[in-house]
Amino acid sequence: MANHLVILKDGAVIQQGEPQEILLNPEDPYIEAFVSDINRARVLRVKSIMQKTVSQSIFAGDIDGEDNLESVIARSGGETEHVYRVTKNNEAIGQLEMKDVMRALVPRAASGPRSVA
16 A cells, blocks of 8 residues: 555545545545545554553553554454554554444444434
8 A cells, every 4th residue: 555645536636645544534525435435444554543642551462553453353353342552563652442443444424423314
């Protein structure tokens, strides 16, 4: 995956930045549609959604900041209460709660208010 993306529409730049940031924060309905079919669990990395502070003292285990969310989900065994220590070169750089993983999997447009018919 590229380190920097530029998304154009009709020759105009609509959004540019790191792929993780664009996927998590689309700035326009066109971008939301553009990223809607992407497998977020496979593309998003732990470091993109982790909390940068470590406030827990007990963890379900350590995970690498470069791991994708798909691997974290598999490791959790479906448990949504787990909290993992995030590491880089065996040093703690943050923590990841499974509830944050679940939030990251839902596109922003899909998680907004819905009208009831």
